[in-house]
Amino acid sequence: MSSVVFCKGDLVHVPQATVMYGTNTSGISIYVNKKPTLAIFMDYKDDGMSEVVMNGRNWLVKNNQIFLNREAG
Numbered sequence: 001m002s003s004v005v006f007c008k009g010d011l012v013h014v015p016q017a018t019v020m021y022g023t024n025t026s027g028i029s030i031y032v033n034k035k036p037t038l039a040i041f042m043d044y045k046d047d048g049m050s051e052v053v054m055n056g057r058n059w060l061v062k063n064n065q066i067f068l069n070r071e072a073g
Helices: none
Strands: 011-014 019-024 027-032 037-045 049-054 057-062
Touching: 011 049, 037 057
Parallel strands: none
Antiparallel strands: 011 037, 019 027, 019 057, 037 049, 049 057
């Protein structure tokens, strides 16, 4: 398990093939990330999940599937 602790607003890397769970009023949606993408970390949730915002939508992802984005340089 990673020792990195995310804070609200952190830019995180979501790898390709990460399974993401969206919730809305009509139920749960599942999305498999097609390419590596950046998201904004929002909060930790129950059962080892985190809430992130990616492409204007809120998603739940497993904590061990997101990584702190490190700028090249």
